[in-house]
Amino acid sequence: MVEARITIMVSTVDCNILSNPKLLSTPLHKGLTMLVINQKLSRSEDLILTNKFIDVINTNTRGLSQSRNVGLDNLKSDFLLIADDDVYYERNFEATIRESIEKFNDAAGFTYQIRTPDEKLFKKYKPSYFVHNRKSILKVSSISLLLNFARLNETGLRFDMNFGLGNKYPTGEENIFLNDLIGKGEILYYIPKVIVYHPKESSGSNINEELIFSKGALFHRMYGQYGFLAILLFLFKKKGLQAFGNNAKLLLAGVRGFIEYGKEKRSLE
Structure with a gap:
């Protein structure tokens, strides 16, 4: 062989x-x-x-x-x-x-x-x-x-x-x-x-609005409309209930990314 x-x-x-x-x-x-x-x-x-x-x-x-x-x-x-x-x-x-x-x-x-x-x-x-x-x-x-x-x-x-x-x-x-x-x-x-x-990366420290915005787009790209649920699950796993309370801005960033990618996708169809 x-x-x-x-x-x-x-x-x-x-x-x-x-x-x-x-x-x-x-x-x-x-x-x-x-x-x-x-x-x-x-x-x-x-x-x-x-x-x-x-x-x-x-x-x-x-x-x-x-x-x-x-x-x-x-x-x-x-x-x-x-x-x-x-x-x-x-x-x-x-x-x-x-x-x-x-x-x-x-x-x-x-x-x-x-x-x-x-x-x-x-x-x-x-x-x-x-x-x-x-x-x-x-x-x-x-x-x-x-x-x-x-x-x-x-x-x-x-x-x-x-x-x-x-x-x-x-x-x-x-x-x-x-x-x-x-x-x-x-x-x-x-x-x-x-x-x-590979050098160790600090877990959790990079969870910010820019990342979650990108994750929103990512989940739309991978799962379509079901990707919205993936945003919720991802934030809950990383931040627990805080993601929907004091850190609601993270959730909103994910929603913005999800919606923006959806608009871009429709414009190309």
């Missing part, structure tokens, strides 16, 4: 990947390469890397989804790992993902566990394998995602460029992408093994 070609597809801005030597020192070879998409936002110089197993695309595009799509449109591989410029990989990550590919050959993608540099799990994970559904994908982080590129190309899917950092709704691009993939009848597996490290 011919070994699958895997590409680590990294999004970076203004050559920031240069400040992450652990990522750049990932053991690469012919079957495991790296593609770096460098968006030039405030610096005009190109990113140049000399490793023969790393390709670089310098682009003037803006937005995380745009970066991902530039990579997808230029990828020459069988599978791709989604990465940001602040991650690095677990020592045996390649063996882990190759085992997944061999075991579940019907999969369009896999998600794995993330660990923080202090060796703690990034979030709560289930201990056993499962097939993702439209609910479970809401907990997926893009940097835990491995995609079967051939299956992806058959669907024609790309990241929604209204969502993700640098865009109008700066959250949820990976959730929308996976929701669309499931909508095409594709299968996504959760694998209970760590492959990547």
